[in-house]
Amino acid sequence: MQIGRPGTPVSHISQAYPDRVEVRGRDLTGDLMGRLSFTEYFHLLLTGREPTEDQRFFLDLLLVAIAEHGMMPTNVAARMTLAADPASLQGAVAAGVLGAGPVILGTSGECARLLASGRGAAEIARDFRTAGRRIPGFGHPVHKPLDPRAERILELADAHGVSGEHVRLARELRDAVAPLTMNVSLPIAAVLLDLGFPVAAADAVPILARTAGLLAHLAEESENPIGLRLAAAAEEAVEYRPPS
Amino acid sequence: MQIGRPGTPVSHISQAYPDRVEVRGRDLTGDLMGRLSFTEYFHLLLTGREPTEDQRFFLDLLLVAIAEHGMMPTNVAARMTLAADPASLQGAVAAGVLGAGPVILGTSGECARLLASGRGAAEIARDFRTAGRRIPGFGHPVHKPLDPRAERILELADAHGVSGEHVRLARELRDAVAPLTMNVSLPIAAVLLDLGFPVAAADAVPILARTAGLLAHLAEESENPIGLRLAAAAEEAVEYRPPS
Amino acid sequence: MQIGRPGTPVSHISQAYPDRVEVRGRDLTGDLMGRLSFTEYFHLLLTGREPTEDQRFFLDLLLVAIAEHGMMPTNVAARMTLAADPASLQGAVAAGVLGAGPVILGTSGECARLLASGRGAAEIARDFRTAGRRIPGFGHPVHKPLDPRAERILELADAHGVSGEHVRLARELRDAVAPLTMNVSLPIAAVLLDLGFPVAAADAVPILARTAGLLAHLAEESENPIGLRLAAAAEEAVEYRPPS
Amino acid sequence: MQIGRPGTPVSHISQAYPDRVEVRGRDLTGDLMGRLSFTEYFHLLLTGREPTEDQRFFLDLLLVAIAEHGMMPTNVAARMTLAADPASLQGAVAAGVLGAGPVILGTSGECARLLASGRGAAEIARDFRTAGRRIPGFGHPVHKPLDPRAERILELADAHGVSGEHVRLARELRDAVAPLTMNVSLPIAAVLLDLGFPVAAADAVPILARTAGLLAHLAEESENPIGLRLAAAAEEAVEYRPPS
Numbered sequence: 001m002q003i004g005r006p007g008t009p010v011s012h013i014s015q016a017y018p019d020r021v022e023v024r025g026r027d028l029t030g031d032l033m034g035r036l037s038f039t040e041y042f043h044l045l046l047t048g049r050e051p052t053e054d055q056r057f058f059l060d061l062l063l064v065a066i067a068e069h070g071m072m073p074t075n076v077a078a079r080m081t082l083a084a085d086p087a088s089l090q091g092a093v094a095a096g097v098l099g100a101g102p103v104i105l106g107t108s109g110e111c112a113r114l115l116a117s118g119r120g121a122a123e124i125a126r127d128f129r130t131a132g133r134r135i136p137g138f139g140h141p142v143h144k145p146l147d148p149r150a151e152r153i154l155e156l157a158d159a160h161g162v163s164g165e166h167v168r169l170a171r172e173l174r175d176a177v178a179p180l181t182m183n184v185s186l187p188i189a190a191v192l193l194d195l196g197f198p199v200a201a202a203d204a205v206p207i208l209a210r211t212a213g214l215l216a217h218l219a220e221e222s223e224n225p226i227g228l229r230l231a232a233a234a235e236e237a238v239e240y241r242p243p244s
Numbered sequence: 245m246q247i248g249r250p251g252t253p254v255s256h257i258s259q260a261y262p263d264r265v266e267v268r269g270r271d272l273t274g275d276l277m278g279r280l281s282f283t284e285y286f287h288l289l290l291t292g293r294e295p296t297e298d299q300r301f302f303l304d305l306l307l308v309a310i311a312e313h314g315m316m317p318t319n320v321a322a323r324m325t326l327a328a329d330p331a332s333l334q335g336a337v338a339a340g341v342l343g344a345g346p347v348i349l350g351t352s353g354e355c356a357r358l359l360a361s362g363r364g365a366a367e368i369a370r371d372f373r374t375a376g377r378r379i380p381g382f383g384h385p386v387h388k389p390l391d392p393r394a395e396r397i398l399e400l401a402d403a404h405g406v407s408g409e410h411v412r413l414a415r416e417l418r419d420a421v422a423p424l425t426m427n428v429s430l431p432i433a434a435v436l437l438d439l440g441f442p443v444a445a446a447d448a449v450p451i452l453a454r455t456a457g458l459l460a461h462l463a464e465e466s467e468n469p470i471g472l473r474l475a476a477a478a479e480e481a482v483e484y485r486p487p488s
Numbered sequence: 489m490q491i492g493r494p495g496t497p498v499s500h501i502s503q504a505y506p507d508r509v510e511v512r513g514r515d516l517t518g519d520l521m522g523r524l525s526f527t528e529y530f531h532l533l534l535t536g537r538e539p540t541e542d543q544r545f546f547l548d549l550l551l552v553a554i555a556e557h558g559m560m561p562t563n564v565a566a567r568m569t570l571a572a573d574p575a576s577l578q579g580a581v582a583a584g585v586l587g588a589g590p591v592i593l594g595t596s597g598e599c600a601r602l603l604a605s606g607r608g609a610a611e612i613a614r615d616f617r618t619a620g621r622r623i624p625g626f627g628h629p630v631h632k633p634l635d636p637r638a639e640r641i642l643e644l645a646d647a648h649g650v651s652g653e654h655v656r657l658a659r660e661l662r663d664a665v666a667p668l669t670m671n672v673s674l675p676i677a678a679v680l681l682d683l684g685f686p687v688a689a690a691d692a693v694p695i696l697a698r699t700a701g702l703l704a705h706l707a708e709e710s711e712n713p714i715g716l717r718l719a720a721a722a723e724e725a726v727e728y729r730p731p732s
Numbered sequence: 733m734q735i736g737r738p739g740t741p742v743s744h745i746s747q748a749y750p751d752r753v754e755v756r757g758r759d760l761t762g763d764l765m766g767r768l769s770f771t772e773y774f775h776l777l778l779t780g781r782e783p784t785e786d787q788r789f790f791l792d793l794l795l796v797a798i799a800e801h802g803m804m805p806t807n808v809a810a811r812m813t814l815a816a817d818p819a820s821l822q823g824a825v826a827a828g829v830l831g832a833g834p835v836i837l838g839t840s841g842e843c844a845r846l847l848a849s850g851r852g853a854a855e856i857a858r859d860f861r862t863a864g865r866r867i868p869g870f871g872h873p874v875h876k877p878l879d880p881r882a883e884r885i886l887e888l889a890d891a892h893g894v895s896g897e898h899v900r901l902a903r904e905l906r907d908a909v910a911p912l913t914m915n916v917s918l919p920i921a922a923v924l925l926d927l928g929f930p931v932a933a934a935d936a937v938p939i940l941a942r943t944a945g946l947l948a949h950l951a952e953e954s955e956n957p958i959g960l961r962l963a964a965a966a967e968e969a970v971e972y973r974p975p976s
Contacts, residue, residue, distance in 0.1 A: 007468035013460055015728035016314040016386045021393065023312055025730035029396040038307040038456070039282045045312055045460035048731055063282040068267055068289055070260040071970050073816060073963035077809045077827060084805060085833020089353075089447050090345060091579045094338035095809060095830045101334060101817020103960075109333070142260045149265065152273040200466060203333050204459040211455045212282070215448040216257055216289035222444060224251035226970060228835075231805035233969035234962035238803050240503035242513035243536055259972035269974035292975055315726050317572060317719035321565045321583060328561060329589020335823045339565060342583045345573020347716075470726060472591075475561035477725035478718035482559050484747035486757035487780055495956035501948055504802040504874045509881065511800055517884040526795040526944070527770045533800055533948035551770040556755055556777055558748040577841075577935050578833060582826035589822060597821075630748045637753065640761040688954060691821050692947040699943045700770070703936040704745055704777035710932060712739035 012048065024048050039063065042208065046201060054162050055195050059205070061156060062188050065149045066206050068213035074099035075217040076230050082218050083227025089218060096214040100207055102136075110136040111189035112202035121172035135177055137170075137186030144181055153187035157194070164194035256292065268292050283307065286452065290445060298406050299439050303449070305400060306432050309393045310450050312457035318343035319461040320474050326462050327471025333462060340458040344451055346380075353447035354380040355433035360443055365416035379421055381414075381430030388425055397431035401438070408438035500536065512536050527551065534692060535685070542650050543683050547693070549644060550676050553637045554694050556701035562587035563705040564718050570706050571715025577706060584702040588695055590624075598624040599677035600690035609660035623665055625658075625674030632669055641675040645682070652682035744780065756780050771795065774940065778933060786894050787927050791937070793888060794920050797881045798938050800945035806831035807949040808962050814950050815959025821950060828946040832939055834868075842868040843921035844934035853904035867909060869902075869918030876913055885919040889926070896926035 014023040021028040024044050032041060036050070039060045043051040051059060078096030085091055102110065114124060114136060128135045140147050154171070157163040170190040174182045189202045221227055258267040265272035268288050276285060280294070283304045287295040295303060322340030329335055346354065358368060358380060372379045384391050398415070401407045414434040418426045433446045465471055502511040509516035512532050520529060524538070527548045531539040539547060566584030573579055590598065602612060602624060616623045628635050642659070645651040658678040662670045677690045709715055746755040753760035756776050764773060768782070771792045775783040783791060810828030817823055834842065846856060846868060860867045872879050886903070889895040902922040906914045921934045953959055 007470045007473070009470055009473055009726045010468070010729050011315060011461070011464060011470070011726050012729055012731060013457075013464060014312045014314050015730075018386060018388055019390070019392055021313060022728075022730060028309070028312075029392045033308050033393070033396050034301075034305050034400050036308055037281055037283055037304045038311070038453075041308045041311060042456045042459075045456055046463055057278075060281045061278050064277050064280055064285045065272070067282070067285060068258045068272075069265060070258050070972065071255060071967040073812045073960065076963050076966045077812050080805045080809050081827070081831045081833070084831040084836040085576070085578070086835070088345075088573070088576045088579055088830075088833065090341050090343075090451060090573070091576055091582070091830045091833070093451055094341045094579070094582065095813070095827045097334050097338045097341060098820075098823045098827045099334075099813045099816040101332075101813070101820065101823070103818070104816040142262060144262055146263070148263060148273045149277070152277050156278050198463070200463040204463060207334060207337055208452075208455055208459055209282075211452055212286045212289055213257075215286075215452055217255070219290055219442070219444040219448060220255060220257060224254070226251045226253055226255070228805065229251070229253055230966035230969060231808050234808045234966045235803040237962060237965035238497045238499050238958060240510075240802065241498050241500055242510060243500060253970045254973050255970050256973055256975060259974075266972075266974060314728065315723040317568045317716060320719050320722045321568050324561045324565050325583070325587045325589070328587040328592040329820070329822070330591070332586075332589065332817070332820045332823055334817070335586045335589070335820055335826070338823070338826065339569070339583045339586045342576075342579045343569045343572040345569070345576065345579070347574070348572040472561065474722035474725060475564050478564045478722045479559040481718060481721035482714060482741045482743050484558065484754075485742050485744055486747075486754060487744060495958045495961070497958055497961055498956070499803060499949070499952060499958070501945075501952060502800045502802050506874060506876055507878070507880055509801060516797070516800075517880045521796050521881070521884050522789075522793050522888050524796055525769055525771055525792045526799070526941075529796045529799060530770075530944045530947075533944055534951055545766075548769045549766050552765050552768055552773045553760070555770070555773060556746045556760075557753060558746050559743060576833075578829050578831075578939060581939055582829045585822050585826045585829060587822075589820075630750060632750055634751070636751055636761045637765070640765050644766050686951070688951040692951060695822060695825055696940075696943055696947055697770075699940055700774045700777055701745075703774075703940055705743075707778055707930070707932040707936060708743060708745060712742070714739045714741055714743070717739070717741055 013045065046204060047198065054160060055197070057160065058157070058162065058191055058195055061153065062191065062205055063209045065153060066184055066188065067209040068216065073104055074210060075214060078214050079217055079221045079227035080231045081227070082221050083225055086222065092218050093211065093214050097207060097211065100210050107136040107185040108188045108206050109199065109203035111186045112193055112199045115166045115169055115189055115193055116199055121169060121176045124173060125176040135173070137189070138177055138180040138182055140181045140183040143183065145179065147181055147183045149184040150182050150187045153184070153191060157187070157191050162191065162194055166190040166193040257289065290448060291442065298404060301404065302401070302406065302435055302439055305397065306435065306449055307453045309397060310428055310432065311453040312460065317348055318454060319458060322458050323461055323465045323471035324475045325471070326465050327469055330466065336462050337455060337458050341451060341455065344454050351380040351429040352432045352450050353443065355430045356437055356443045356446035359410045359413055359433055359437055365413060365420045368417060369420040379417070381433070382421055382424040382426055384425045384427040387427065389423065391425055391427045393428040394426050394431045397428070397435060401431070401435050406435065406438055410434040410437040501533065530696065534689060542648060543685070545648065546645070546650065546679055546683055549641065550679065550693055551697045553641060554672055554676065555697040556704065561592055562698060563702060566702050567705055567709045567715035568719045569715070570709050571713055574710065580706050581699065581702050585695060585699065588698050595624040595673040596676045596694050597687065597691035599674045600681055600687045603654045603657055603677055603681055604687055609657060609664045612661060613664040623661070625677070626665055626668040626670055628669045628671040631671065633667065635669055635671045637672040638670050638675045641672070641679060645675070645679050650679065650682055654678040654681040745777065778936060779930065786892060789892065790889070790894065790923055790927055793885065794923065794937055795941040797885060798916055798920065799941040800948065805836055806942060807946060810946050811949055811953045811959035812963045813959070814953050815957055818954065824950050825943060825946050829939060829943065832942050839868040839917040840920045840938050841931065841935035843918045844925055844931045847898045847901055847921055847925055848931055853901060853908045856905060857908040867905070869921070870909055870912040870914055872913045872915040875915065877911065879913055879915045881916040882914050882919045885916070885923060889919070889923050894923065894926055898922040898925040
């Protein structure tokens with residue numbers, strides 16, 4: 001059964017042969033292993049090209065910026081899931097990744113689409129105000145009045161001379177919706193676009209980053225299991241009320 | 245409801261405060277962002293320590309070695325899932341991660357437990373032969389007679405002078421079960437242990453690595469959707485046979 | 489960290505006590521077990537009320553209608569995932585459920601929102617035509633010119649006298665967009681709404697139904713493992729083409 | 733790439749044709765829809781046969797027995813995941829299903845393998861005592877000294893005359909390990925086996941049942957979002973302690 005219009009049955013990423021693995025046209029063992037860092041390799045995998053020094057620096061920076069942020073809902077869900085099946089690390093990681101939706105940390109992609117939409121800050125702010133919707137990239141439950149990660153990203157973008165039209169638009173947008181806190185998602189999107197990354201990178205970066213945080217929490221969980229204690233605390237916060 | 249004996253309700257990983265984020269006792273924005281690479285940060289998250297230069301080099305190497313390996317079942321499952329819900333990148337990644345089980349790429353952890361078990365190569369080989377089970381880290385459907393990634397890892401471990409007792413045991417095990425192909429999972433485990441990583445790292449590394457590959461396939465899938473074509477090819481390979 | 493405006497910390501579904509379990513105000517062991525069928529219980533869980541005879545009949549009917557439909561992409565993904573980790577049935581089910589997105593079988597909910605939107609058939613058809621989007625509930629890759637499940641549902645709805653304004657709107661919509669095949673999702677939504685179900689039921693019913701199909705495929709897979717054969721067929725359908 | 737020894741590329745479950753759907757050799761729309769209840773259809777899907785009246789009665793009973801049990805960890809994880817991405821019901825269900833591992837509710841399958849192992853109660857109890865492991869099917873965090881669901885299942889099995897050798901073994905096992913609480917998983921397994929179900933049914937039944945409970949919680953969550961409140965309560969239960 002073929003549903004919908006299919007793409008061309010071609011992939012440009014990689015192929016395994018009996019005696020070698022080719023990735024993006026390069027030899028994995030002879031050329032890439034030991035030469036590229038994981039971040040450089042992620043860039044190659046995602047875009048087909050090796051990064052420039054600026055692209056490498058900021059890809060590392062952005063991955064570090066959002067990999068970990070305390071006992072986030074994603075970490076709680078993953079730890080509870082590992083507690084329920086200690087033998088399935090991949091199941092626990094999957095449960096955590098599923099929580100990386102738009103509300104929690106998935107807004108970088110939306111921010112990128114916004115910044116790439118061709119509209120100005122005033123127009124964007126007005127469109128969202130008219131629609132009664134929250135602008136992606138603004139507001140944070142903990143960081144007030146500033147998100148220190150957002151500020152640091154912009155500072156380093158300026159220092160490295162990579163701030164361009166998308167960083168400028170991000171700042172104009174901040175002024176247009178002040179005093180809302182600009183959170184980390186908007187600078188991530190802005191810097192990626194100014195460095196020439198595709199919009200898809202702004203969707204992918206938070207997920208790879210957060211997977212690293214999840215794996216750290218799950219390694220800790222396997223040493224010191226608190227997942228069911230987390231679940232018990234959650235349960236106790238809710239009252240059962242039968243129909244009257 | 246508390247099920248089982250709980251651990252201490254403490255986590256040593258990170259905490260977000262209104263004006264800063266602390267990770268493993270360090271300040272995220274002031275100290276870590278822009279200084280550590282993503283690989284170094286993953287090491288800090290996972291173990292609580294920054295890596296030595298050897299640890300950094302081999303962590304990058306091993307992540308690169310197994311991030312991508314062609315149109316693997318995990319990539320197929322992820323692409324089919326994105327095709328079914330193009331708006332949920334995290335759902336597609338989760339579906340792919342779920343396929344990172346012991347059969348496909350989850351044997352590094354098993355290999356590490358084997359190499360850390362205190363038994364010698366002859367004893368391990370005999371135990372598995374007696375039990376009629378496959379030894380983890382051996383056999384590969386594509387790479388024959390050698391897995392080029394496995395060979396390259398050992399070569400670089402020797403060149404960097406990090407090969408120790410676990411790499412030696414891995415080689416003894418290879419001799420004991422020849423001519424089976426030693427696959428990439430065994431050297432990953434051996435090198436991690438020789439570099440002082442905990443066994444848990446051998447479970448975590450393949451999952452982080454493969455997430456990078458999944459994200460590349462999903463970015464390509466969103467540009468050129470072939471997920472349902474993959475599903476159709478799979479369906480056509482199976483015949484429905486009603487009860488007679 | 490509290491993100492967004494929270495609801496009241498109350499749940500009306502169930503509570504376990506040392507000597508009994510209360511569900512929707514009823515005693516699970518003394519009242520429900522052995523009296524209600526699983527379908528009746530699902531109705532009670534979802535809506536807080538036991539179903540009328542018509543609600544019970546059609547809930548069974550609709551669950552049966554969409555539980556299984558051949559070697560669907562969801563079944564392929566689940567079987568491949570079980571092949572990768574035969575010990576994690578729940579992981580394989582989760583991978584399959586993740587594929588139950590809007591493109592494959594998640595359109596009943598969209599159909600319900602459409603039918604409950606207060607617009608007439610001509611207006612709906614015009615709105616979608618103007619927007620250049622596909623109307624949910626129409627088109628099917630296999631069933632042409634009619635989806636036999638859709639026809640049967642409407643036939644039984646008429647025969648049982650439960651067809652109301654939403655079934656009428658579904659038929660008007662079919663006339664408005666002819667000759668597109670009306671697929672099973674639209675009658676599911678229409679009948680549920682005419683029977684007084686909330687819109688949420690049209691989201692939930694396909695997922696419960698498809699879980700039954702997934703479990704059947706996974707039981708067969710554990711007896712006769714073909715998951716990796718499915719993956720191999722999918723892989724062979726795609727050509728790797730390196731950058732030129 | 734074909735990994736491992738493949739099964740025969742045949743499935744006996746179903747096939748869709750342009751004008752009909754065949755399931756287990758039967759016509760879906762002409763024969764099954766409107767005739768079989770969802771439970772009867774699940775039996776047909778899983779085993780290839782329609783159930784006897786006893787099989788139908790107890791399959792309904794067992795599904796009802798374990799579909800819902802308060803704000804379980806699986807429900808907490810699912811609600812948190814929906815809160816993070818309200819548009820992906822299937823993602824939230826998947827996150828909940830992933831928590832249905834051996835520790836929380838996946839022991840029915842283990843119990844069935846135990847009861848079908850051919851060993852007597854004394855031997856089983858001794859084997860587990862020697863190995864220092866917990867016997868599946870015993871112990872419950874809430875229900876003490878009796879699990880009312882377990883008692884009710886055995887009571888109804890006796891009343892309907894379906895208790896056979898597996899129910900007898902379950903009771904002998906209870907005596908052998910007294911005063912541990914026999915939980916609901918053991919009678920589920922025993923009754924399924926005495927009714928002629930395959931062991932795989934004891935794995936599948938809890939997952940289908942719990943999916944119904946998850947869908948009820950997620951429908952409630954979409955009306956009254958408390959998922960992030962649950963996550964906040966969990967987070968507050970844990971103290972961050974940096975390295976000293």
